[in-house]
Amino acid sequence: MTRQKRSHHKLKRAVAPYLYLSPSLLIIGLLMLLPMVTVIAYSFQNSAVLRRDPSFAGLKHYQAIFDDPVFWASLWHTLYFTCMSVIFHMTIGMAFALMLNSDRINPTLRNILRVLYILPWLFTAVIIAVIWRLLLEPNGVVNSILLQLGIIGSKVEWFSSPETALHAVTFANIWAGYPLFMVSLLAGLQGIPKDFYEAADIDGAKAYQKLIFITIPQLMPIIIxxxxxxxxxxxxxxxxxxxxxxxxxxxxxEVLSTYTYKLAFSSYNLSQASASAVVILLISLGLTLFYIRYQKAR
Amino acid sequence: MTFRIKPAMLKIAAAAWLLGATAAMADTTLEFTQWWEPELPAGSLRKIMDDFEAANPGIKVTLVSGPYATTRDQISVGAATGTLSDVVGLDGAWVNNLNAQGALADMNPMMDASKFDKAQVADIIKVDGKAVMFPVASFVYPVFVNLDLAAQAGVTKLPSTRAEFLEAAKKMTHADKNQYGWVLPLSLQTPSGVQNDMMSWVWASGQSMMADGKPALEGKPVVDMLTFVKSLNDAGTISPGIATKTEQEKVEEFVNDRVGMMIDSLAHVNLIRKRNPKLNFDLIPVPVVEGYTGKRGLPYASWGIGISAASKHQEEAWKLVQYLMSEKVNAKLVSLANAFPGNVNAKPDFVTSDKAFGKAFEIFKTGYLANEFTGLPVAEDLMTQFDVQAQKMLAGEQSPEQAAAAAQKGWMAKF
Structure with a gap:
């Protein structure tokens, strides 16, 4: 009896954590895993969603998107758009964070700049898109200023010209995204002990040396x-x-997200759209695993 | 006391149950999914449904309403899962896909059984011989001309041929003042500019982009149209930003006196007046090729209607379709929507009270409705493909012939 009681108690103890976790596991399963598994399943079906009895397609839809030159162009554009955005988000964010952390700037001006610099972060993507469409349209403010300064000789169709469009959308995204870096790095900067800089001053270090040997190494975990x-x-x-x-x-x-959207809602090819979505998922998953490993290592 | 009331209560309850059960058995509830209700004056579509219910005792209609894009997705999923509403609002661009899914009922047997007068409807959309959609209300696309800009440019006679249009566009263009003769929206976000602003030139001259049910984009009509659009672009008469311009921006430019002419939906007349009450404009049919004197095809977008193949109440659903297509009801509906009727005998009230609409109605009556994208497979995808090739042509990367050939290749893969 005592033995039975003991084993019952053991079982209860073993099950209890899972019972506590079950609501969140259920929500994750329903809201994350189920849609993900469904999309993966669609990518292996012919006429997914559109037919009640879709047949198994194997890797056909993956083959089709890998054979499509527009997919590879989209992948390249995605990489360019992402890399340039991240590099400039970091550079501008760092510059503004250093500026806002500097004692040489008047505190009132610093507060005003703090509000101004964070503004792009407050706008939704739709508002940002509309703002930049208006600013960069052929008869917009940007062309007008550049023409008056003599930087351009004629109106540039920033979003409508194949030569400039990718740079223009990347620029708009850089403008929209740097405040996240700025705020995070500013918090990091304020956490660096003053003693480090005082010691560097005693050693006669110059400003750029303090930046390279103290500030950046101290901020590296945040930056990564x-x-x-x-x-x-x-x-x-x-x-x-x-x-x-x-x-x-x-x-x-064309980036992977627009490519996938067009396959789904313009071509109604939901099987290929699912295959494309799975490719995006795998790339994101790879990066996420890298991020988790980095966090664990810390 | 209790003893006396009990049987009475039982009797009342039994009677109520009987009444309810009889009503439940007699009433058929039709589900009608569409995007029209939010676009009509509040409560007006419900009122039409109430009138239908009063005229057809035993049939109730539940309206399932939402924005256009949501309705489109809802109908696609409903068709796949067999849960499509009994009656559905349709866009011509969807019917081919829905028919391929076996989701739409053939209305031919219903028309025959009820001796429906087919001559009274403006069009019957057929796929594989099946009558799957009636256009209930049509929004035609004439050319809007800014009369003040035309007068300032010395355009005294409004263009009726392509050559005259090119001349007028050249005269109205003053790039230094941000003023252009024509506006062409070819944004890939909404590629309907291909249908409304490009192919409309082909249909206006009684020509076609199809031959024997297959794309014929390499034929003379489409290549000539592309050459004409290229000539307008080469002459610098088209407002810049073509590749990302949307229909909304096109209308804004016209409203703000920045373009002299645009092809646009008649549904925008009130919006244009509201945005710029001083704008002096007129409507003309889309100009034709030299020497063409036949009937002009008039591009249009429509609110179509069809019946679900899975509906258990097809007889009642057909009654609702008939009701909406009948002369008086159709006139009432299109008057509310500022559209042209699906019943040829219906006359909306705004055509007599408003000069611009009156003129457009004359254009409508002397021409015929033309939109060859209606009933084509993945119509929006076809427009996107054509759009990309047109953009390449306007960017100087290829000739009109090459653009037509590339689009033809892409389209054939979809057929």
């Missing part, structure tokens, strides 16, 4: 974490590109 997260988020940007260029002109701003 935020960069990885930004890479994952930027890879999935859709509304900004969709509203500014729709993936055009021609295919010059």
């Amino acid at each position: 974490s935020i960069s990885l997260l930004d890479f994952i988020w930027t890879m999935q940007v859709f509304p900004l590109i969709w509203i500014t260029t729709g993936g055009g002109p021609i295919y010059s701003t």
Whole structure:
């Protein structure tokens, strides 16, 4: 009896944590795993969603998207858009964070700049897209200023020209995303002990040496974490590109998200769209695993 | 006391149950999914349904309403899962896919059984010989001309041929003042510019982009149209930003006196007046090729209607379709929507009270409705493919012939 009681108690103890976890496991299963598994299943079916009895397609849809030159162009555009965005988010974010952390700037001005610099972060992607469409339209403010300064000789169709469109959407995304870096790095800067800089001053270190040998190494964990997260988020940007260029002109701003959207809702090829979505999922998953390993290592 | 009331209560309850059960058995509830209700004055579509219910005792209608894009997705999923509403609002661009899924009922037997007068409807959309959709209300696309800009440019006679249009566009263009003759929206976000602003030139001259049910984009009509659009672009008459311009921006430019001419939906007349009450504009049919004197095809978008193949109440659903297509009801509906009727005998009230609509109605009556994308497979995808090739042509990367050939290749893969 005592033995039975003991084993019953043991079982209860073993099951209890899972019972506590069960609500969140259920929610994760329903809201995350189920849609993910469904999309993966669709990518192996012919006429997924559109037919009640879809047949098994094997890797046909993956083959089809890998044979499509627009897919590879989209992948390249996604990488360019993401890498440039992350690099400039970090550079601008760092510059502004250093500026806002500096004692040489008047505190009132610093507070005003703090509000101004954070503004892009407050706008939704749709508002940002509309703002930049208006600013960069052929008869917009940017062309007008550049013409008056003599920097350009004629109006540039920033979003409508295949030569400039990808750079223009990347620029708009850089503008929208740097505040995340700025705020995170500013918090990091304020956490660096003053003693380090005082010791460096005694040693006669110059400003750039303090930046390279104290500030950046101290901020490195933040820089890597935020960069990885930004890479994952930027890879999935859709509304900004969709509203500014729709993936055009021609295919010059087609990224994986717009490519997948068009397959699903323009071509109604939900099987191929699912295959493309799975490719995006795998890339994101790889980056996420890298991020988790980095966090664990810390 | 209790003893006396009990049987009375039982009797009342039994009677109520009987009444309810009889009503439940007699009433058929039709589900009608569409995007029209949010676009009509509040409560007006419900009122039409109430009138239908009063005229057809035993049939109730539940409206399932949402924005256009949501309705499109809902109908696609409903068709796949067999849960499509009994009656569905349709866009011509969807019917081929829905028919391929076996989701739409053939209305031919229903028309025959009820001796429906087919001559009274403006069009019957058929796929594989099956009558799957009626356009209930049509929104035609004439050319809007800014009369003040035309007068300032010395355009005294409004263009009726392509050559005249090119001349007028050249005269109205003053790039230094941000003023252009024409506006062409070819955004890939909404590629409907291909249908409304490009192919409309082909249909206006009684020509076609198809031959024997297959794409014929390499034929003279489409290549000539592309050459004409290229000539407008080469002459610098098209407002810049073509590749990312949307229909909304096109209308904004016209409203703000920045373009002299645009092809646009008649549904925007009130919006244009609201945005710029001083704008002096007129409507003309889309100009034709030199020497063409036949009937002009008039591009249009429509609110179509069809019946679900899975509906258990097809007889009642057909009654609702007939009701909406009948002369008086159709006139009432299109008057509310500022659209042209699906019943040829219906006359909306705004055509007599409003000069611009009156003129457009004349254009409508002397021409015929033309939209060859209606009933084509993945119509939006076809427009996107054509759009990309047109953009390449306008960017100077290929000739009109090459653009037509590339689009033809892409389209054939979809057929």
